[in-house]
Structure formats: C-alpha cells, structure tokens
Amino acid sequence: MPEPAVEPGVRRMCMAVAGRPGLLASACRSGGFDRIYVFPAPGGGAESAVAPPGIDEVAFAADLVEALRAGVAAGSGPDPGFLALDVGIVHVHEDGFAGSAIDRVLGIVRGDVLRELARAEQRGLLAAITEPLFSDLLGEGWPTDGWRFQPPVGIWCKRF
Helix, strand or coil, rough: CCCCCCCCCCEEEEEEEECCCCCCHHHHHHHHCCCCCCEEECCCCEEEEEEECCCCCHHHHHHHHHHHHHHHCCCCCCEEEEEEEEEEEEECCCEEEEEEHHHHHHHHHHHHHHHHHHHCCCCCCEEEEEEEHHHHHCCCCCCCCCEEEECCCEEEECCC
C-alpha cells in the first residue's frame, strides 16, 4: 500500500522523458526551471517531473519543449528523445509524488506509439501532449502547426 499523502492532492503539470538519460534534468537546469521537481521514474528507463501548482502551463510547456529540443540537438547519439505532458491531481508522499497523470506520461514515453512514430526518423525530440491538456493549451493560444492527433491513445504528437 502506498505511503499516505502528506498534503492534499492538487493539479500539477506532469512530464516524463525517455530515450536520452538525463535529458529532462539537464533541460530543466539549462532552461532555469528551478521549481520543477525531477526524479527517476519508478522502474527505470525514464525521468519524471512535476511542476508546482499554479504554473503558467502554456509558457512552461513551450519553454520546456524548446529546452529539450536544444538538449537533443546538442547531444550525441542517434536515439530520439520522447517527451509526454499531462496534468492531473498529484499527491505528495514522504518518498515522492503519485498520481494518475504521472502514470499516464510514463505510459506514453514507454509505450509503442511514440516508438512507432520515431521509426521514420531516429533522432530529434518527439513530444506528446494528452488530449485534455492539449485542448486547454489551445484555448490559451497554443500553436497547432505540425501537431498530429493519435486517436488510439488520445495524444497529440509533434517532432522537433
């Protein structure tokens, strides 16, 4: 049974990155996102992060994508980076964070859909945003150029 939450759950932007170890932590440092809590994903193979409540989600998402894109471009190796963004209720526990949004972003970056999309070009950053968050971002002026909907999993994807 999970540890009891030490504070009530609140909406937070959650993200996960796979494919390039250390990319998310490095992008958060270089982008000046010092309030983002980055941690190794349970089970390995990815990094997870949660933003503080009340963050400007549109500005942060755009800045994070740019920092990750720059990190992938500056790095070596042919492997693509995979990013997933979602929002949801997150609980703080003594040993970290828990919530369905964290589980969803990890499922996306570890899943087959992004890897299938990456087969055409094995480099760059492949970003995915869940449908509910994408709709929220669109309402705030998020650009739609290049984003493609993937109906089987309910995500919007774009290669950078």
